[in-house]
Amino acid sequence: VRTEGAWLLNPMKQVYRANSDEECAEKCENEEKFACRAFLFTSKDQQCLTLSENTKTAMIFRRASAVLYEKRIYLLECKEGNGVDYRGTEAKTQKGVKCQKWADNTPHKPNYTPEKYPKAGLEENYCRNPDKDVKGPWCYTTDPDTRFDYCNIPECEVECMHCSGENYHGVVATTTSGLECQRWDSQEPHSHGYLPENFPEKDLKNNYCRNPDGEPRPWCFTTSPTKRWEYCDIPRCTTPPPPPVPGRQCLSGRGEDYRGTISVTESGNTCQDWSSQSPHRHARTPENYPCQGLDENYCRNPDGEKRPWCYTTNTTARWEYCNIPSCDSAKPEAPGKTVDVPEQAEVTEECYQGNGVTYRGTASFTRSGKKCQAWSSMSPHRHNKTAKNYPNAGLSQNYCRNPDADSRPWCYTTDPSVRWEYCDLKKCDDQGLQTVPKPPQTAEEANPGENTFSISPEMLITRKLVFMETPSRI
Structure with a gap:
């Protein structure tokens, strides 16, 4: 298991000179002073440290120039x-x-x-x-x-997966192309928000392939700086999957176990069959999600959305949420539910001071005219800029803010192809106070964003991508 930028405090070690990590690995294999469980290699100093301990028994620290290698057998x-x-x-x-x-x-x-x-x-x-x-x-x-x-x-669990591998807990740690996986608790070489503490129920251990976010199969970030992530090659089990939990006919939680027969969206559009690619091509198929009940055209939640949804037969609306009655007998919401954006009357604070960290106005459109995604929402873009993580940043509704001290206020957008943009605001120093016209209060967007269909694996999951035209947002 390879971890860049890591260092172990290990009292029992041997120091050698080595020209490469392969040479250092050989010294670990031939170590006679103790059982070598791991080794550290620094290419700049051409230094090799063989270690008697690993991350299970010793404390790990950050050191930019070092690479830690651990024998997988000692981690099991x-x-x-x-x-x-x-x-x-x-x-x-x-x-x-x-x-x-x-x-x-x-x-x-x-x-x-x-x-x-x-x-x-x-x-x-x-x-x-x-x-x-x-x-x-x-x-x-x-x-x-x-x-x-x-x-x-x-x-040890058999190295195969049932369904989409959402319950896979094996130890495969290489991708389909043979790249070593990056540790989930590491931010090198790729920064991300899939940290073990953020997903405690997803078993994000070491650098093992996992499926924490409803993808067709387990994946991982890679240790290659030029390849952010890839799927892992884990075969499907030949034995029958565990019996499914009985499905519900009403909405509980996110509705991932909903197995009812509602097939109309909240705005009245008929759902497209999950096995069909017309009018909308997609990857949420019964073959890719064999245990998610993707029968006929019924509303389902195969990928951890906030509630059941479906692709629609309307060519102008790719997908929409469905209106499923709650299991607690709460009155279902009527179709055409409005989004969580308050009606905006005359706005007086529509310029920002400095870099806009203190901006608390109600602008909610980007400079290209895109509507902002609510900070509490994970659709169409998953992120960690939430009010819980940034309690002093004023992350209410979908208002433009600057929680990470960027150069100016920004927001995630409701366009699935554009993760975020700066907002259409000017510095208070450059202009007088201005007002922004009230946006129309409309029904929830018919196409809030589908972020999985594309040709290449690189574009299959936009929430794992880093868009290069602007700095990435976790």
Whole structure:
């Protein structure tokens, strides 16, 4: 597992000179002082540090010039087959008794020692299987009355996925083209908002391929500076998927389990069949999302939107949300619901001071005339500029703001092809106070943005793209 810009504080290490990371890896493989679990390489200094610990046991720090490599086998806490290659840190038996160190002679004199079996990973008191026992890893115990016992090491998950891989928890960490995945908790070489603390239920561990956002299959950011992200090549399981949770006929939460038969949008448009590519081509097909109930043309939520939706048969409206009755028997909203933008009367604060960090006006259109996306919304663009993350930035409604101290106020747009733009505002120093005409209060946009259909994989998920015409927004 490769992590750029990382450094480990490790008391047990050996320092070597190396011309490349491959040469450093060879020194780690041949290390005789200890079991080498990881190594650090700095190309500028041509320095190689072999390490006895990894990110599971040592604290990680940032260091721009270094690259950390960790042996994947030491990061796994599961066993394959009889576990002869298990190198995890479990150190108690299946009954909870602490393991005796392999190098100790009390309370039991061991037959299997680090000296006799140097390749068996018999360090500390970790569970191991030096004799290839069919029952798996074991250890000598610290109980004088029990010489040894087996350890409760879980089986590693089979490297296949059901459905779209939303519940995949395997350890594949390379993309379809063979690129190494970037760690989810790293911002190098690609900055992003898919941090483990932001998605605690998505199991964003190490640099393993995952599907945290409703894509057709697991993916990851890559360690290549020129390739932001790619899908991972994980085969579908041949065994049947786990039985689905019974679907609801009403709306609960985001409606991801809605399996009713409503097939009309909130503005009255008929839904397009999910298996059809006419009038709108798309990637939300039953083949790509086999467990999301994409039957007929019923309203569904296969990709984590805020509520069920569908593509429409109206050529001018690509997709719309559906009006699904709530399970709590709340009265459903009538079609033509207006967007969460207050009626704007005469506006007096439509210029900004300095870089506009303090601007609290109600302008909500960009300089090219695009309507701003509400800061609380994740559609059509997902982001982390929310009122919760920036409580002092005035991120209410869809008003132009400057939460990140940019050069002037800006907003995410409701155009799926344009992530964000600066707003149509001028500095107060350059003009007198002006008013902005009230925008028409309309029904929610019929085409708030579909961001998945395109030809190339690079353009399939705009929320993972960095648009280059303007600085990227996370």
